[in-house]
Amino acid sequence: MATTNRSTLGAHIPQVTARAKVLGRAVYAGDIKVAGMLHGKVLRSPYPHARIVSIDTSEALALPGVKAVVTGMDTPRAMWGVHRKERRILAEGVVRFAGEEVAAVAATTEEIARDALDLIRVEYEELPAILTPDEALDEEAPGVHPGRDNVAHEIRFERGDVEAGFASAHVVHEATYETHAQYPGYLEPMGTVASIDPEGRLVVWTSTQSVTQARLRLAAALERPVSSIRVRQATTGGGFGGKLVEDANNLVAGLLAVKTGRPVRVVNNRLEDFQAACSSVPERITLRLGMDRDGLIVAKDVRIVAECGAYCGLASEVMHVSAMRSDNMHRNPNVRSHATLVYTHTPPHGAFRGFGGTQMLFALNSHIHTMAGMLGLDPVDIHKRNAIGQGEVSVHGWQIGSxxxxxxxxxxxxxxxxxxxxxxxxxxxxxxxxxxxxxxxxxxxGNRTIGNWDGSTVVVKINEDGRVFIQSGECDMGQGAMTMLSQVVAHELDLPLAHVHVLPPDTDTSPIAIGSLASRVTIAGGNAAIVAARMARDKLFALASRQWSVPVEQLRIGDGAVFLADAPDRRATIAELARLHVWRDGGEGIQVSGSWDAKTVMHDDKVYGNIAPxxxxxxxxxxxxxxxxxxxxxxxxxxxxxxxxxxxxxxxxxxxxxxxxxxxxxxxxxxxxxxxxxxxxxxxxxxxxxxxxxxxxxxxxxxxxxxxxxxxxxxxxxxxxxxxxxxxxxxxxxxxxxxxxxxxxxxxxxxxxxxxxxxxxxxxxxx
Amino acid sequence: MATTNRSTLGAHIPQVTARAKVLGRAVYAGDIKVAGMLHGKVLRSPYPHARIVSIDTSEALALPGVKAVVTGMDTPRAMWGVHRKERRILAEGVVRFAGEEVAAVAATTEEIARDALDLIRVEYEELPAILTPDEALDEEAPGVHPGRDNVAHEIRFERGDVEAGFASAHVVHEATYETHAQYPGYLEPMGTVASIDPEGRLVVWTSTQSVTQARLRLAAALERPVSSIRVRQATTGGGFGGKLVEDANNLVAGLLAVKTGRPVRVVNNRLEDFQAACSSVPERITLRLGMDRDGLIVAKDVRIVAECGAYCGLASEVMHVSAMRSDNMHRNPNVRSHATLVYTHTPPHGAFRGFGGTQMLFALNSHIHTMAGMLGLDPVDIHKRNAIGQGEVSVHGWQIGSxxxxxxxxxxxxxxxxxxxxxxxxxxxxxxxxxxxxxxxxxxxGNRTIGNWDGSTVVVKINEDGRVFIQSGECDMGQGAMTMLSQVVAHELDLPLAHVHVLPPDTDTSPIAIGSLASRVTIAGGNAAIVAARMARDKLFALASRQWSVPVEQLRIGDGAVFLADAPDRRATIAELARLHVWRDGGEGIQVSGSWDAKTVMHDDKVYGNIAPxxxxxxxxxxxxxxxxxxxxxxxxxxxxxxxxxxxxxxxxxxxxxxxxxxxxxxxxxxxxxxxxxxxxxxxxxxxxxxxxxxxxxxxxxxxxxxxxxxxxxxxxxxxxxxxxxxxxxxxxxxxxxxxxxxxxxxxxxxxxxxxxxxxxxxxxxx
CATH class of the missing domain: 3.30.365.10 (Aldehyde oxidase/xanthine dehydrogenase, molybdopterin binding domain)
Structure with a gap:
């Protein structure tokens, strides 16, 4: 529809956030200073497994400058967790990993808060710790969580006829691979400033991949209504899955703000961040593949033992991806998986860039190379021979559109x-x-796994100067979401990129959004931005059509103006039309909301069907x-x-x-x-x-x-x-x-x- | 549509802002503290009329703590003003009233800023000042503004046959009334914090009656695109017209923020506020009325000489109201007005609660009492005899709906x-x-005078907990706009008042709104809130209708739930439906935008027709x-x-x-x-x-x-x-x-x- 060629689509352009970042002006959570702000620090368990016999906070509280010391006794009774609600903001009674949050301090300076941690007297009774999945799966092993065995999650499926596949194979190879935990390693550690606003609402300004999910989790963990919480995304210096939904940083900050009634900043130092963050899920993968003489995979059997550590978090979803995603890359119809997620008394594992794909693809690609050697084939040929094609439907029902x-x-x-x-x-x-x-x-x-929605909503607002504001709840954690949204809207309205501005996510004012995960933002947010930009354009067209008494079909947009296709001199700038849209009889600002949802399916227990667009x-x-x-x-x-x-x-x-x-x-x-x-x-x-x-x-x-x-x-x-x-x-x-x-x-x-x-x-x- | 009786409509309830205010938690502009914030002060002319020969800022700049000293030479060339663009943020060349802004300082403390004002050396050449309208209207008088006479605005109209009316009158009386300027006298003086955000946009947090108009004015005076400016309303402690569009407070703060690149707070002390604020328009009204024997008004002739001071501002609109509004209260068909607005070298006058009505109604009501005495009648009877009735159309075409x-x-x-x-x-x-x-x-x-729109837009968002956010750009300056909007939406959705929350106006995120003037917010904003709330309700109904396979007509809302009229046990809470609305295939948050505009007319030079709903x-x-x-x-x-x-x-x-x-x-x-x-x-x-x-x-x-x-x-x-x-x-x-x-x-x-x-x-x- 655009007629001039100012679009940046496909062009090498700097991120729209680059200037603020390189000039040191971007406001990360650790840069935020609020009048009367306190500083929070967290005391962590030194033991992987222990009973908390007693906590004496009196000395810490007596330290001048300390405004609050909270322990598990002071926190809401609610449990939080992505799927399994099994974690408290601060441990009560038992600690289950070395590094678990036991107490938190808010003080007038970070130094005093740190000193106060040393004055908290915790008496622990150390208990035997289960440190490996094998120990955890021992039938005699006590449960990391009381009354449950140590299997956090289990997946079994079989499609096709796996045994027949193996029977038909020219070569069958089995090997076991071990993958380890990786720390997300973002430059900016987790940080949050939480405060209570004049109406008593909790305002949380945090480094996050999803303001919507952060708000839901804060509401659950702090036992407050969702609407009483406002989450704003601070500039986020990397996430890689670690700032999605599994860290306690903003929960602790929120808890301290509620307790003190004052703004509290909690910024991890690097050691704290290592202790607080979920690292990627370690998996032991036993892979058995059968191939025919030409390297075509005819059967796959996989057993996974994955470790979530002390709390399940998203590790079950991660393991799910390991168990099945790479199957869809190949034409092999015979697949079987048995995956077991195991609790141990170790720091939790969870979401990480690649989300379970890295683990299985290490095994699978290693295996294919090995079997290529066994068959005397080039692994490249094996890969290409097995590759699923456009328009095909995979063994799990995934529709390969491209x-x-x-x-x-x-x-x-x-x-x-x-x-x-x-x-x-x-x-x-x-x-x-x-x-x-x-x-x-x-x-x-994208990945339809949350509720039953994998869409996005974008609000586009055309101001009286013809410039555009974009509101989306999808978070830019450095990957470029804001730039992508800007490009899309600027392209649709044929405006210079500098004339569109993305407002940062804020649960009070942004549309609800799932957030930056599963590589979903470009496809979901980008499509929603197209929808919204076209709705805004249609408002301009409708107005011009009425003003000029011409059919909408004859109108074009380009070069910052709406004009007649046949008579381009008949034109009005977007700014003129935007002003007219407001300041006319029946007026109002141009502010539209466009939504897009993928035509995909949410898996039931058959885990079959197209989950991503x-x-x-x-x-x-x-x-x-x-x-x-x-x-x-x-x-x-x-x-x-x-x-x-x-x-x-x-x-x-x-x-x-x-x-x-x-x-x-x-x-x-x-x-x-x-x-x-x-x-x-x-x-x-x-x-x-x-x-x-x-x-x-x-x-x-x-x-x-x-x-x-x-x-x-x-x-x-x-x-x-x-x-x-x-x-x-x-x-x-x-x-x-x-x-x-x-x-x-x-x-x-x-x-x-x-x-x-x-x-x-x-x-x-x-x- | 609501079926339970929790509505607060018509009930005595505290304002929704009351708790924050009485607890001292509400954040007025003067309460805002931002890291690195500077304090601004304004140097004002001591002369009503003088040529600025020179300004030496070197001593002031040398004072430790002073970060910027700006004068008329440093400000954009643009002129600002509501109708006539004739004012600069800081005077250049000439000052036209005692109190006019000549220079401004930003310093690390308010005290240093004040001290720095004393170090600015301004050499003035005092010029003869015109201090009264009579002097100004002398044919020999020089123009307050170069190249123009001193008539800022003139209104003349006649309807009916005024001379015939007077000829038919039993008694004719003429008298002259004089009204004086009143200072708005709000408890909170004007205050603003302006800063530059990481993207270089100007963020202005100010005590104002209209964020939309403040943004337009800042854009004009600072010569920046509207979209590069964000105006947020701070809690506003009274306005009475004085915080509408005529003060320089937020312009100065914006200018200093642009110059320093740092946050700058400018809060008037009381003397400064007296000097900076527009007071109400003084008018000399010569009124001639003719009445018949029974006190029925048969002719009216009025001459007004109003004084705007050095700059016109909204005084022309104020005088317009004086000249014609009260005519519509009576059935008299014969009216004539001649009103003249005059420049003088005195502080500007402008919008004030009552907006020109007070002046004319002082004259008119005094006059009716006097004439009642002349006729031996009770003035009460004269008022009632002349009163226009419901359904009637006034001499100026106003339709009296009630x-x-x-x-x-x-x-x-x-x-x-x-x-x-x-x-x-x-x-x-x-x-x-x-x-x-x-x-x-x-x-x-309401009053259709701005652009050609006198409507309002309200956004209603239903959160996943069933609670509601309301966004409107209409400002609560203490009169209760937020409470009114809350009541309307709570009534429509049959929710407790505590379950709706009005977000403060913010040009980035709020719908465009005209603001708090002309008693328009309840009628325009209230009607828009009804529209938006019903749109949100319809989204709930549509979803319930689909879920339950029942026609929408059978659905009711009440007691925080949607239910079937015939089977009230078939119900889903608003929270459940709101969550389902998001987390379903094709989902999205419930966020709707409702607009309402009055069916009124914008006056052309005939000033005839129904201007208010x-x-x-x-x-x-x-x-x-x-x-x-x-x-x-x-x-x-x-x-x-x-x-x-x-x-x-x-x-x-x-x-x-x-x-x-x-x-x-x-x-x-x-x-x-x-x-x-x-x-x-x-x-x-x-x-x-x-x-x-x-x-x-x-x-x-x-x-x-x-x-x-x-x-x-x-x-x-x-x-x-x-x-x-x-x-x-x-x-x-x-x-x-x-x-x-x-x-x-x-x-x-x-x-x-x-x-x-x-x-x-x-x-x-x-x-």
Missing amino acids: TGLVECIDQATEAIGWQAKRAAARSSTGPKRRGIGMAAAMHVS AYSFAAQAVEVEVDTETGQVTVLDSYVADDCGKALNPVAIHGQTNGATVQAFGWALYEQMQLDGGRLMNGNFADYTMPTADAVPMLRGGFVESNDPNGPYGAKGASETAILPGAPAIANAVFDAVGVRITALPITPEKVLAALRARREQEKRDA | TGLVECIDQATEAIGWQAKRAAARSSTGPKRRGIGMAAAMHVS AYSFAAQAVEVEVDTETGQVTVLDSYVADDCGKALNPVAIHGQTNGATVQAFGWALYEQMQLDGGRLMNGNFADYTMPTADAVPMLRGGFVESNDPNGPYGAKGASETAILPGAPAIANAVFDAVGVRITALPITPEKVLAALRARREQEKRDA
Whole structure:
């Protein structure tokens, strides 16, 4: 409909939030200063499992500057939790992991609050702790939660005829893979300022991925009506799943504000954030695949033992994704899963970028490479042979509206020089060996799992100067939601990007939104923005049509004006029409609300049917160098091909892809949460080794624009898919380089050396 | 539609803002503290007319703590003003009144800012000042504004045959009345906090009667796009017209924020507020009325000379009201007006509660009493005989949908004991004489004068707990707009008042609204709230209808639930339906926008036609005691009968009526802005004597519920009409007590004594 070419769709543009961020003007929760503000700090359990015998807060309360000390006795009786309501804001009676919130202090300075923590006397009776899933699943093991066994969640399904599939297979291979927990590692730790407004409502300004869900959870945990709480999103410096619904940071801040009646800021330092955040779900995956002679997968059987830690949170959903999502990437009709989520007395695990896909895709991609070797095939051919096609319906009923999987595989492997380098690697000599590997992945764009709605609502308001405000409750956590919404509305109304402005999410004034999860914002929010922008345009057209007595069909919008298709000089600027819309008989401002919901289904216990409006695909190829003397793996080159449907803002997607790639490198090679007796030993960035610039090569990548029929202008989610193939691509490259298969992440030098030693010993024994 | 009886409509209820206010929690502009906030102060001209030769700000800038000093040279070139764009934020070149803004300072404390003002060296060349309308209208007088004469605005109209009317009259009387300027006298002086947000937008949090108009004016004066400005209403402690569109307070704050890039608070102290505020428009009214033998008015001729001071502002609109509004109260078809608004070098005048009605109704009611004496009639009878009736169309085309004027007159005069006391007063002796007087008045409820829209838009949002948020841009300045909106929506949805919450006006998120003026909020905002609430209810009904497969017609709402009329046990709470509305396939939050616009006309130069959807009427009767030795007038009793259509909240309307009555007493008897050589001499509450409790008797009053067909539940505006009859009722009572007619307000002891002396001398001469 737009007629000039000012649209930024598909152009490399800076994020609309960039200027405020690089100038240091963006207001993160930790930047907020409110008159009379107190500072909150949390006392955490040093024991993985203990009875709280007594808590004496008198000394802490007596410290000058301390305004409140709260314990489990002072908190509402309500339990919170995403599915299972089993957690209190502050523990009462029992602590179930080292780091669990036991007490909180509000004081006039952060230092006093910290000092006050030292003055709280907690008498614990230490109890035996269950620290591994195997201990937890022992029939004799006591329940982490009283009166229940330690299985938090269990999934079983079978489709097709798995045994017949295996029987028909040319080769069947089974192996067990172990994946570990990754800390989200956002630059900005969790932070919240909570206060009581003049009407007594609780106002919570927080770093979050979903204001709507934060409000629901605050209401539940604090036992207050939803409407008595206002949640505003502060500028959010990364989330990666960790700021979705599982942290207690804003609950503690809310509790302290309610108790003191004053504004309270609670900002985690890095150690606190390590202790408070949910890390990703560790899974032990036993995978059995059957393939025919050509590498076609004919049967899959998977057993998963996943660990949620002390509280279930979203880990059950994560495990669900591990159990079934990657099945939909292939044509194999025979699949069986048995997945068990287990409680232990360890810090909780939950949502993390990739959301269960990373775990299973590490196993699956490793397995395919291994079986390619067994069959004497190129794994690339196996991937492409099995890849589901556009228009096909997967084993679980997922409708593949678009897929660029094969193109992604081709693009990535060609970029890395697959054919030439595979040959070269095999013939390399010396202590440093090079190898290449690849992996393929799929992800959802949206996911109908919350209530029975996976849509979004966007409000578009045209001001009297012709500029536009956009209101959405979908949160920008750095991924670019605000930029995407701006681009869409600016495109539809053919306005410069600077003339549209996205207001930050605020539960009082924004439409209800599910939030930034499951790569849903571009598809759901973007489509809603199209709907709303067109409604606003129609209001302009209706007015112009009436003013000029011409049919709406003859009107066009472009260059900041509405004009007649046949007589472009007959025009009125959007500003003029917006003013006229208000200041006329029967007037009102142009403010419209557009909603869009995916045509998908919510799973019942059959877990069958199309849950997402679109599916993203990616492939990655890497080249590594393995130092056989030290075991060190270095990534020399990496190329990610991302099927994001349509790259609305290529530079933003490259940023997401590169960030995901590096996060995958960290998971694959470096990062590991070290627990000793249930206690985290490396909760800081010196000891928890995220990849730094020297560990990352110049990252390369490209898009495959598969143009999804449900996507806004064809676009699909583009923030998560790229994290999925990194770890298995590296594992496969390590195997390619030195012939050892590391099945337990991370691929540390110690494991590589041990594997090389074991292989040499095996070779000796074989010789 | 509501079926239970929890509605507060018509009940005495506290304002929804009361709790926050009495607990000291309400946040007025002066309460706002923002990190890094500066304090602004304004340097004002000491001369009524002078050339600014030079301004040296170097010393002020050098004072530690001073962050900016701005003068007319630093401000945008744009002129601002309501109709005539003729004012700068800070004067450049010339000052035109004593008190005009010349420079402004932003400093780290208010004290430093004040000290810095003393260090600004302004060299003025004083110029001859025009201080009275008569001087201004002298043909030789130079123009207050260069290149123009001193007539800011002129109105002339005639309808019917005025000369024929006078020719047919039994008695014709002409007199001249003088009315003076009244300072709005709100408890909270003007205050603003302005800041630049992370995106560079200007955020202005201010005490105002209209956020929409404040934003438009800021945009014009600061030469910024409307969308780059966000105006939020702080809790507002009274406005009375003074916080509508004519003060520079938020412009100065905005300018200093732009200049410094930091938050700046500018809160007037009382003297500054006296200097900065527009006071009401002084008018000299020469009124000529012809009446037939029975007191029926057959012709009216009026000449008005009104003074706007140095800048026109809204004074032209005020004078317009004086010139014609009261004509519509009577059946007289022959009216002529000639009104002239004049510039002088004095502080500007403008909007004030009653908006021109007070001035003309003082003259008219005084005149009717005098002529009643000439005809030997009771003025009450003259008022009732002339009163326009329901369903009639006035001389100016106003359609009287409802009127309780005659009932108001009866109620007020009966309450005061008219018949008995009139007789008694005439026979009283001794130095203290008692007398009674009455007056009648009309006012608009809404007024189509801005653009061509006099409507309102209300957003209603039903949250997942069944509680409701209301968004409106109409400002509560203390008159109770938020309470009224809450009552309407709670009534429509049959919810407890505590379950609805009005969000404060904010141009970013509220619908566009004209604001609190012309007694328009109850009729426009109230009707829009009904529309929006019913739209929200229809969404609940549509959902229940679909869920239960029943026709919408069978559904009822009541007691927080939707249920079947025939089977009330078949029910779902509003909360359940609201949640279902979101969390279903195709879901979204219930958030609707309802608009209502009056079926009225915008005047062209014929100034004919129905400008308001409804008209309010009032009558007041007072008893006074006049001390003939001191001239002191004491009001002993007062009764105001108010035709507000329907008293939605009687206690709130009583509060408004009583406040208006006291403000009228102040204007009639005590308050006077004392200028000496153009300079205000009494800009404080010690010397500017507003009535205090000892000057006010127990105020009495009652309603006449005329049930207007256009009003929400019959209601009309109820905040302004009651100020109109006070002054003439007192003047008439003084005449009744001691036989002297004071035609120039205020009725000071000096004037009474002088009049008594003059009468005695006249009597001596006559004897």
